[in-house]
Amino acid sequence: MNSMSVLSKLPTNLPPHLSLKFIKIYLNSGDLLRARQLFDKILQPDIHSCTVLINAYTKQGHAKEALNLYSELRARDIQPDKLALLSVVKACASLSEVTKAKEIGNDVKRFGFHGDLFLGNALIDMFGKCRYIDGAKDVFSSLQVRDVISWTSLCSCYFNCGMLREGFRVFREMGSDGVRANSVSVSSVLPVCSRLKDLNAGREVHGYVMKNGMEENVFVSSALVDMYASCLCIDKARLVFENMSRRDIVSWNVILTAYFGNGEFDKAFTTFSRMRNEGIRLNYASWNAIIGGCVQNGRTEQALEIAIQMQKSGLKPNHITITSVLPACTHLESLRSGKEIHGFMFRHWFLDDITATTALVYMYAKCGELQRSCRVFQMMPVKDTIAWNTIIMANSMHGNGEEALLLFHKMVKLGIQTNSVTFTAVLCGCSHSRLVDEGISTFYSMKIDHDIEPDSEHYSCMVDVLSRGGRLEEAYRFIQEMPIEPSAAAWGALLGACRIYKNVDLGQIAAKRLFEIEPDNPGNFVLLSNIFVAAKLWREAAEVRKSMRDKGVKKVPGCSWVQVKNKVHNFVVGDISNYDSAEIYRFLDDMGQKMKLAGYLPDTEFVLQDLDQEEKEDSLCNHCERLAVAYAILNLNGESSVRVFKNLRICGDCHNAIKFIAKIVGVQIVVRDSLRFHHFKDGTCSCKDFW
Template sequence: MLMNPDTFLSTLIFSLRSCTSVSFCRAIQACVVKSLDYRDGFIGDQLVSCYSSLGRADDARNLFDELPHKDLVSWNSLISGFSRRGYVDKCLNAFFRMKFEMGIQPNEVTLMSIISACASRGAVVEGMYIHGSAFKLGVLWEVKLVNSLINFYGKSGSLDEVFRLVETMPIANVVSWNLMIAIHTENRSAADGVAYFNLMRRSGIDPDDGTVVSLLQACENLGLRKLSECIHGMIMKCGLNEIVTIATGLLDLYAKLGRLNYSLKIFGEINNPDKVAWTAMLAAYAVHGYGREAMKLFENMLKEGVEPDHVTFTHLLSACSHSGLVEEGKNYFNIMPQVYGVEPRLDHYSCMVDLLGRSGLLNDAYELIRHMPMEPNSGVWGALFGACRVYGNSQLGKEVAERLFSLDPSDSRNYIMLSNMYSAAGLWRNASKVRALMKDKGLIRNPGCSFIEHGNKIHRFVVGDQSHPDSDKIYTKLEEVIGKIREAGFVSETECVLHDVEEEVKEDMISKHSEKLAIAFGLLVTNAGSPIIITKNLRICGDCHSTAKFISLIEKRSIIVRDSKRFHHFETGICSCGDYW
């Protein structure tokens, strides 16, 4: 029985919307040529859009030129297809043909497609031209078009232009506000992003999942735990905690803020966690140094029938590395391709080199790098370099440093680490040469900073800091605490001071490290039952690590320090890292 022509046409259009292959698209075109014609322009428009979205620009253009009746919808289909592939030049070419050759005026749909392509490709001049066209056509009252322009200017970093657009908008919808929050967060203005969220609420606009995703990122950038708890409360109130992606974002945020217990609670409340949620919890265990727990979680994940991928194994190997689980890490690295079909990538090799290096197996780590099937990057060499620094192997360290210098000559951290390695070995002349090389290259050393939240504010400390309003109280408290832990048997690790000075000077220098000042401040301003949570931008030194252990014992306080590598949980004189970091 022959199919009704309208039914046949509807079937073809439905097929095109789900088409993912060029051969299938051509087969549908053949059916159209054989059984229908292009007088009904819609099927032709759909074919053009399909070819464009599949990256077949020439096929789309040739078919488009064959269409007997090309209206605005036809041109929009062509431009929209090009836009989805980011073909800015082809979008503009079609735009100019439509407008100047055919005399067809674009509408907001046309302009939105081109703006989208400009945003994805960073085509600033072209996007500004389309903005001007929208102004001349008088269509800037269309909220969706303005949202597209906000997104475009946000991605180009033009926050002033974003602000002007928002100021002139007739009515901002939830998408508009979400864009404002996301744009400011992505452009390192997270505090402004939160301010826009507050304005959004005052405007009577209810947040959606897009709002929350941007807010969670803003909270992570700001590092404010109280703000995060407020956002968590808002999520619960709006019922958004049932969305797995939102719950996963919260889990990840709390882990990065040092609240692993909160992460565990949220994970336990997720119904049917997906692979991303399992992996986020695995990453949380890894960064906090709970390798055994990460392994148990991985086994539970497998029992639930969730297949691991390359990201899962990256965090699993990282967890093994931070816990000294050498044999376990080797086993996971070996079964990745054999059992799960996950071929090792650079991140996996970096984790394995880090695992071997942290355990003092520097030669094994070096051999692994030599036999890698791909060229090692700075992450792989950097993992070995860190191990050379820890174990004082300046000879191998120099070789690795040369590799890093060639890969990234502008990274000051590599020069600093080599200089510190020479200093620790008493090779002061070599250390001086490296620092002179840094100066010649114009490289600047980032100072060590420690941060602690109190009173809805982040307090920042650097070594020997005297700028804090409560500086006198902080130093008095620090002196008092240092006295207590010395009586308990603490001895300063002055070898951590990498300067050729007298022992007394070393002790004075090391006693004023930023971590110690932050801990003293925390003891002054926080309640006895709450943990002192500190973030450090560099790796914590051995002396500060020992100091934190003794203070946690003497003061009976939980101290959590996140350095550039991982979290350290100090309680009753013991660190969660087992002195392995």
């Protein structure tokens, strides 16, 4: 006869001791469901059967059920015993339900258990996890006897409530009260020293550890390593780590993260290799630390390689891995790798993770795929402030100022909290799309409607809005009336606009201030020289270039790159290092003839060397962005668009030429320069020839 048939034959009026016996039989066999079914058959359950079942629910992680059963017990006016209260206190602690915690605390007092040490310690822990400091203090005060658990639980309560200094004060009082801290106490207080970056407090705890022989405890030693690393004492952290007689994966991960946090990439990577050589079983924290560390230190290709190694080891990337590795794709502008990660996220249900999906939105935007970026954003089930800021900035960098504004207004209408980054993104969109009045309105709404004080970046954006809109005198007055010191970005925005609008006088004023603020920035010299050249002030332009040479300021070489077949190909002006260079130049020569027939006229104003007209035209054809575009088109492989990236502003003549190339070849050409994205299609550019 099976257990279900036995259950069905049991009478409903079993005496309490027999009911309890059968409940325990089911619980011992791990059948919690049938134990509850039998309990529900009891007409008048006693406290013992209730307690056994509540305890079982709590131990097996069914905290909600434990609390519900306790409520039933109280509704039947059954007085709980100490064990029942202990079990339900632990259940409430795991759920962090402060209202229920207060009710249980009152029951403990009502039934006379408020002086019990074990129950009191459990209550302090419960109130701590519910972040109810007053309740924890009341219980602690009511205890006639307090042991190390009482003190440690009160310390943890303060820490959980964010009252770090007060918690450390309680830790000190514990020693004054004659209670000796144990390894759990020390392991809980050391992370506080890390968070506060309080080296003196950390050394004090370290001294206590040495005095009381706790240095052999792996948790204590790992916490010490983390504390010293957080306080920027990496040598001390290394010494503690190397002196550990036993190290677990946590301690290895702590020193690994410490090296990365201190900018010691080589030592971090050596430690990672050492972990693998010594057969340490790497966990998610290990892999994520090395991937994140590589990205933070600019080793983006290495980050992608290690992510592949992680999968080969048998661990599938989790949401932290995805969030760490997507910036590597963004930095490398590796659309192919980004798409692969997107596919992985789709297959493994990571698209619900808001942090990872926001990183995906940004990756697509930075790789020139704005439409994909917008689609991912639209499919996000939940969108926070960071997600909204990201999609607004994505549209802004692609020159979609109108869409950026619409998204901003929708964000506000939905009640999403704006912050300073939101307004930086919106103002950038207004500047790139010459939405001057909208930019002014947005800027002044910051303080009035959103209680956000504009900072230096916002003022610089506002100068850019006015400058790009052609209101140079107004931009100059705005700079003069700023309540904060104008930054290089503000003066740079004005100088850039002076080049476009050929305003020599204001250009000289802006350049003079920039030479004082950032004397080693070659871009300012180049812009001023271009302004003089456009005005045919050859002597002044030559003087600027001479001043630049005399001061040892070197122009950053222009470089463009394109990814073909998962490999990045770099180009500089006049580049002949590519294997297909001859074919690239043949393509450009042929395209040059077709462009002239279509009405293209080379703008030799952008050539500053003293060359004759034909040489100047040939020089323009050697510019790196044009070489990269040509190579990308030669390797289209059926694609309808190409993406090229450049480290500096796109050359004005190249900008004009690429419009013709896009129309003649019939493809969309996306170029990302140092300022924004340019989408060339059918002979026009998304920037409307203004950047």
